[in-house]
Amino acid sequence: MLALCGLTLLPTPATAIESPQLTGSLRSLNLASRPAPAGGLPESRLSSNSLRLTADGTAWSGWQVEAAIEHRLLWTDPGRLLPQPEQQINRRADLDHDWRHADHWTSQLQIDRLSLRKRFAKLDLTIGRQAFGFGRILLFSPLDLVLPFAPEALDKETRNGIDAVRTTAHYSLDGQLGGLLIWGDRVRHNSLLATWSDNRGGVDLLAVAGRLRSRPVVGFGLAGSLGSLGLKGEVALYQGQRTSRPDGDLHDRFAIGAMEGWYRFASGITLVAQYLYNGPGVGTPADHPRAALSAPLREGLTFLLGRHYLLLAPSYEPHPLATLQGLLIWNLEDDSALFRPSMILNLHDNLDLELFWTGVVGGKPRPSAPGFPSTPTSEFGLRGANAGLWIRYFF
16 A cells, blocks of 8 residues: 555656656565574565566656655564665665554555656766666676675566766777766765776776775776586785774775686586685674674675685576576685575466575574673575565566
């Protein structure tokens, strides 16, 4: 019902758009989780359901308009399992509204896109709330530094909007120079970045430099192939900020880098493999609580606590309407791992069902003296297993 009320906001931008194209999606994620060890999250159930509507079209003088509104309804058992969502770090304008309905139900209505775009000769200009992604690596891209997806994220199709002004200059068939100014939720979270991409001899070349939420950053990447083997490499180098504060960066300088390979075997199995160096992390599990409270984790710059990882993502299509997938995230320092087998079924046109199970292996936390928190001995040993289904319908 709240989603239907939210639709009344859509005609405002839509009526100003000539011949708007209206699209949308319905999504439902339903999850049952086992309790995490040593006082973590209890045994729980969750149902997250969202309705998203998007309008695209031409407004005036050739300006292209994109507007999107999304309503999310969340049920949890036990109640109040998750905190109310906070304003996103890459957004200055607060265009969200949150409700709590008793203990078990919460909902949020947000404007996720609201932007104007126009092309002047070889220059593109986009103003407003928009999506932005950079980098070529699939599993976790170090150059996708503004708002990266978590490596275990189920939904990598819809990227949250950011409040920004973006320019892109095209100087050849593949060459692009870009500039991005982001207004964060506070002044020190503003970002100013320059980007470059080109293709030389069949190899994609990438570079980014500037300030990301007060941190100086520079990054480089390339993507190409050797025969049927796809290869990609990316690295981003940061100058740490506020390192003396518990909620700042842990290191004066740190890097996030990755190498990824893609290969399709004759059997039809496709394998993506990645080595990831996670510089914002720490070398010993006992320091994981410090890493979890640090700025890179709180800002979503990274999602992992250690430093060295192997990621594997095999997939196989036994039938045109069914795909088997897997994901492994292995912490090479403490030998803990997260693994997730899944199956995606195409039930009808634009209707998919994904069934998955997430398991973890790793040392459990070591008990401490009474009244003191336990000591972690591995990263993924802190988590509990879960299973669920995810339904997606696009219209």
